[in-house]
Amino acid sequence: MNPIDQLIMERRSIKKFKPDAVDVEEIIELLNIAKWAPNHKVNEPWRFQLYAGAGKEKFVQAFLDSMKTPDGEIPQKALNKAQYFRDIPLHLVAIMPVDPRQRRFDEDYGALSSMLQNFQLAAWQRGIGMIWRSNDWIYNPVFRDAIGVEPGEKIVATMMMGYPAHVPEKQARTDIREKLEIIDQ
Numbered sequence: 001m002n003p004i005d006q007l008i009m010e011r012r013s014i015k016k017f018k019p020d021a022v023d024v025e026e027i028i029e030l031l032n033i034a035k036w037a038p039n040h041k042v043n044e045p046w047r048f049q050l051y052a053g054a055g056k057e058k059f060v061q062a063f064l065d066s067m068k069t070p071d072g073e074i075p076q077k078a079l080n081k082a083q084y085f086r087d088i089p090l091h092l093v094a095i096m097p098v099d100p101r102q103r104r105f106d107e108d109y110g111a112l113s114s115m116l117q118n119f120q121l122a123a124w125q126r127g128i129g130m131i132w133r134s135n136d137w138i139y140n141p142v143f144r145d146a147i148g149v150e151p152g153e154k155i156v157a158t159m160m161m162g163y164p165a166h167v168p169e170k171q172a173r174t175d176i177r178e179k180l181e182i183i184d185q
C-alpha cells in the first residue's frame with residue numbers, strides 16, 4: 001500500500017497519552033504544513049491557541065468554570081476530566097470567524113476541517129496522536145469568554161495531543177459502494 005493511503009487508513013483518534021512532552025516548535029511546523037488545505041478564496045479562516053506547560057491550567061480552569069452548577073459546585077465527573085486534561089501534553093483550540101453568509105460559513109468550516117485533518121495526518125506520520133473534541137463546553141459562553149473567544153467567532157475543535165500510550169482498534173467503515181451512486185448514462 002502506498003504511504004499516503006496507509007497513513008489515512010491507520011491514523012486513529014487517541015485518548016490515552018504518554019506523559020512525554022511534545023515540542024511546541026514541532027506543532028508549529030505541523031500547522032504550517034496543514035495550512036496547505038484547500039480553502040476557497042484562500043482567506044485562511046482560522047486562528048489557534050496552543051496550551052502548553054503551565055499555560056494548560058488556563059484551559060483547564062476555563063473548562064472547570066464552564067462546568068459549575070448554579071450553586072457554584074463543580075461535579076466530581078468534571079474534576080476527574082480536568083485532571084485527565086492536565087495530564088495531556090498539549091491542547092490546541094481551533095477558532096474560525098463566523099461569516100453570516102451561509103455559503104461563506106460552510107466554506108470556512110470546510111477549509112478549517114480540511115486543515116485539521118491535514119494536521120492530524122501529518123502529526124500521526126511523526127508519531128504524535130490526538131483527538132478532535134467538540135464537546136458541549138466549547139459552545140458554553142463561560143468557556144468561550146474564559147479563553148478569549150470573541151463574539152463572531154466559533155470554536156471548531158479542541159485537539160488534545162501527545163504521544164499515544166494506546167492506539168485503539170479501528171472502527172469498521174462501510175464499503176463505499178453502499179453509499180455511492182454512479183450515474184453514467
Ligand SMILES: Cc1cc2nc3c(=O)[nH]c(=O)nc-3n(C[C@H](O)[C@H](O)[C@H](O)COP(=O)(O)O)c2cc1C
Nearest residue numbers: 011012013014131132133134135136157168170171
Ligand atoms: C467534528 C468532529 C468532532 C469530534 N468530537 C469528538 C468528541 O467530542 N469526543 C470524542 O471522543 N471524539 C470526537 N471525535 C473523534 C471521533 O470520535 C473519531 O474520529 C471516531 O471515533 C473514529 O475514530 P478514528 O478517528 O480513530 O478513526 C470527533 C471527530 C470529528 C471529526
